[in-house]
Amino acid sequence: MYSEKVMDHFSNPRNVGEVPDADGIGEVGNPTCGDIMRFSIKVEDGVITDIKFKTFGCGAAIATSSMATELAKGKTLEEALQLTNKAVAEALDGLPPVKMHCSNLAADALKAAIRDYKHRRGEDTSELDSVLCAGECHGCGGHDH
Ligand code: FES
Numbered sequence: 219m220y221s222e223k224v225m226d227h228f229s230n231p232r233n234v235g236e237v238p239d240a241d242g243i244g245e246v247g248n249p250t251c252g253d254i255m256r257f258s259i260k261v262e263d264g265v266i267t268d269i270k271f272k273t274f275g276c277g278a279a280i281a282t283s284s285m286a287t288e289l290a291k292g293k294t295l296e297e298a299l300q301l302t303n304k305a306v307a308e309a310l311d312g313l314p315p316v317k318m319h320c321s322n323l324a325a326d327a328l329k330a331a332i333r334d335y336k337h338r339r340g341e342d343t344s345e346l347d348s349v350l351c352a353g354e355c356h357g358c359g360g361h362d363h
Pocket of ligand 1: 251252275276277279319323
């Protein structure tokens with residue numbers, strides 16, 4: 219049911235933990251399954267130089283978190299914001315349809331961390347508010363409203 223890559227990232231997740239002195243932290247939860255994901259990022263000159271995650275969730279949530287951190291590391295904030303849950307799932311050679319929602323959490327947690335970073339710097343984050351609030355609400359971690 220799961221690809222080898224999913225099993226690999228589930229068994230040996232990359233970038234687990236929390237970045238010390240993080241520049242941005244994003245936490246999202248799925249109210250349906252109760253899973254929670256927390257991403258922390260370090261940013262230098264607009265580039266994500268370090269990123270770590272903590273996920274209290276299913277195997278697919280752990281594998282997608284791990285892959286999302288791998289994909290986001292070294293990218294500019296703008297590039298990282300383009301990372302969709304589909305791209306994360308594709309990098310893992312696919313997820314079973316019933317597990318696609320788990321990859322939403324990873325993409326959202328990354329966006330929430332970038333939003334927090336921008337928010338701390340007093341930058342306009344209204345564009346990201348709508349991203350995080352579009353459709354099903356994943357817990358609105360990091361929101362002020
Ligand atoms: Fe909740 Fe996978 S079942 S994130």
